[in-house]
Amino acid sequence: MITFDNVTKIYAQQSRAALSDVNVDIDKGEFVFLIGQSGSGKSTFIRxxxxxxxxxxxxxxxxGKNLNQLRSWKVPVLRRQxxxxxxxxxxxxxxxxxxNVAFAMQVTGKSTKEIRGVVPETLELVGLDGKEKRMPDELSGGEQQRVALARAFVNRPKILIADEPTGNLDPATAVGIMKVLDRINHTGATVVMATHDSTIVDQMRRRVIELSSGHVVRDENEGVYRNS
Ligand SMILES: Nc1ncnc2c1ncn2[C@@H]1O[C@H](COP(=O)(O)OP(=O)(O)OP(=O)(O)O)[C@@H](O)[C@H]1O
Structure with missing residues (x-):
C-alpha cells in the first residue's frame, strides 16, 4: 500500500537530509506507529x-501509484484515498x-441520499451518535477528535494518516481515540500514526518504525516505544 524505495528528502537550502535512504513497505491493513524525536523526519515521511x-x-x-511520476492534476485523486x-x-x-462530516462527502460529489446513509453510520463507528447537532465548541477535545476521525474516514479511504492524534488529549481520552483508530483499522484501512505517546505505543503493540535524524533505526512488529 505504501513503499519507500531508498527515499531521501532534502529540503531546499538545507544541507542535511530530512529523510535519508528510507526503505519501508507497509501492506494493506497494517497499523504502523511512526516514532522518533522532534526533527527526526516523521512529518516529512507523512508529507x-x-x-x-x-x-x-x-x-x-x-x-499503487508511483508518486514521483504522478501528475499534479491527479494529486487530489490520490488524497481522496x-x-x-x-x-x-x-x-x-x-x-x-x-x-462537518457530511461536508467531506459533499466536496467529493456524493449524493444527499448517500450522505444521509453513510454519515450516521460513520458517527456511530466513532462513538458520536446522538451528538449530530452539536457545534464543535460544545464538544470535549476527545469528541472533537472523534469528529475529525469520522470526517477522515467517511469516504472510506484506503489509508488513514494520523499525525499526533492524541497529542492534545488526556491519557483516558487518548485510549478512546485509539479504540476508534483500531476499529477503523479492522475495517481493512491501513493506518499510519506519528506519535510521541509511549504509553499508547506500549499498550497497542503494533508495528513500530523509529526514525532518528532521517534514518529508519528500527522497524519491528509488535514493538514498544523504547527498545531496551
Ligand atoms: N519545510 C521545511 N523546510 C526546511 N526544512 C524542513 C522543513 N520541514 C522540516 N524541515 C527539517 O527537516 C527535518 C525533519 O523534520 P520533520 O518535521 O519531518 O520532523 P518530525 O519528526 O516530524 O518532528 P516533530 O516531532 O517536531 O513534528 C528537521 O531538521 C526540520 O528542521
Whole structure:
C-alpha cells in the first residue's frame, strides 16, 4: 500500500537530509506507529505520502501509484484515498458535527441520499451518535477528535494518516481515540500514526518504525516505544 524505495528528502537550502535512504513497505491493513524525536523526519515521511513534496532521490509508491511520476492534476485523486487527522482537530467551527462530516462527502460529489446513509453510520463507528447537532465548541477535545476521525474516514479511504492524534488529549481520552483508530483499522484501512505517546505505543503493540535524524533505526512488529 505504501513503499519507500531508498527515499531521501532534502529540503531546499538545507544541507542535511530530512529523510535519508528510507526503505519501508507497509501492506494493506497494517497499523504502523511512526516514532522518533522532534526533527527526526516523521512529518516529512507523512508529507511525502500525501505528495506535498516529492523525494529528492528514490521512489515512493502509494496505493499503487508511483508518486514521483504522478501528475499534479491527479494529486487530489490520490488524497481522496488518504484520510488525515491531526493533533489540532481542524474542524469547521461554524458547522455542526453532522455537517462537518457530511461536508467531506459533499466536496467529493456524493449524493444527499448517500450522505444521509453513510454519515450516521460513520458517527456511530466513532462513538458520536446522538451528538449530530452539536457545534464543535460544545464538544470535549476527545469528541472533537472523534469528529475529525469520522470526517477522515467517511469516504472510506484506503489509508488513514494520523499525525499526533492524541497529542492534545488526556491519557483516558487518548485510549478512546485509539479504540476508534483500531476499529477503523479492522475495517481493512491501513493506518499510519506519528506519535510521541509511549504509553499508547506500549499498550497497542503494533508495528513500530523509529526514525532518528532521517534514518529508519528500527522497524519491528509488535514493538514498544523504547527498545531496551
Ligand atoms: N519545510 C521545511 N523546510 C526546511 N526544512 C524542513 C522543513 N520541514 C522540516 N524541515 C527539517 O527537516 C527535518 C525533519 O523534520 P520533520 O518535521 O519531518 O520532523 P518530525 O519528526 O516530524 O518532528 P516533530 O516531532 O517536531 O513534528 C528537521 O531538521 C526540520 O528542521
Amino acid at each position: 511525502l505520502i500525501l505528495r506535498e513534496y516529492r523525494p529528492t532521490r528514490g521512489t515512493l509508491y502509494v496505493a 488518504i484520510g488525515t487527522v491531526f493533533q489540532d482537530f481542524r474542524l469547521l467551527p461554524g458547522k455542526t458535527v453532522y455537517d
